[in-house]
Amino acid sequence: MGNCAVITTREREIGVYLHWNGGCDTVEPLLKYCELQGYRSPSSDGYGWARMCQVMGNYFGGSLSLGIGDYTTDKRMNPGDNGIYVIEGWKIVDRIYAYGDPYEQQVYDFDDMLREFDNAMPERLRLGEFLDSVEVPADEVRLGDEVWLFGVGGTWEAYPVVGFGQPKTNRIAVWIDAPDGRREVTYPDRPYAARYDHDGDFSWNSNNYVHGDTARIKPRV
Known part of the structure; x- marks a missing residue:
């Protein structure tokens, strides 16, 4: 049980696994938040993966629900649910699904999610008023x-x-x-x-x- 997704780049070298919050209404704000923070993207180097996982890990809390590892093939990496997001820079450029086009989840408000991510960050790293x-x-x-x-x-x-x-x-x-x-x-x-x-x-x-x-x-x- 979960609301899973995998995030990768066109190069298909690394994959980030989300057990929860795999819908587009979380992934798009996650990418935008990383962009607003000025993080280098996963397309450019490994720091982008680290910062993305930092933001998502702070949001999840605990020690579960988030994973990162080598990407194998689309078929092996597909988690079902929301499938695979392919990103370039901090934009989604492709979606790969295991079971056709699923219902696109739109439960969470985009701006609310930006603030949820921000509130989960250490205080000195928060964007605060900049989000307005x-x-x-x-x-x-x-x-x-x-x-x-x-x-x-x-x-x-x-x-x-x-x-x-x-x-x-x-x-x-x-x-x-x-x-x-x-x-x-x-x-x-x-x-x-x-x-x-x-x-x-x-x-x-x-x-x-x-x-x-x-x-x-x-x-x-």
């Missing part, structure tokens, strides 16, 4: 928004946006689709925050800038 953040396109960030930036110590901190531009060195490239079908690199103005200053200037340090296509900000009042 809103993801917006980087070019829609406004002056005065409080933007979340990831730190060297592996934590998220919010800082007010104080300007737009590019650092003098280590400029931030953005690739765009050109009319001829090629990809071109551009250096558009990017939002930067009051994080590391130099005589009151925050534009100089590339670590003050939003680098991706999207940014996470505190909800606007």
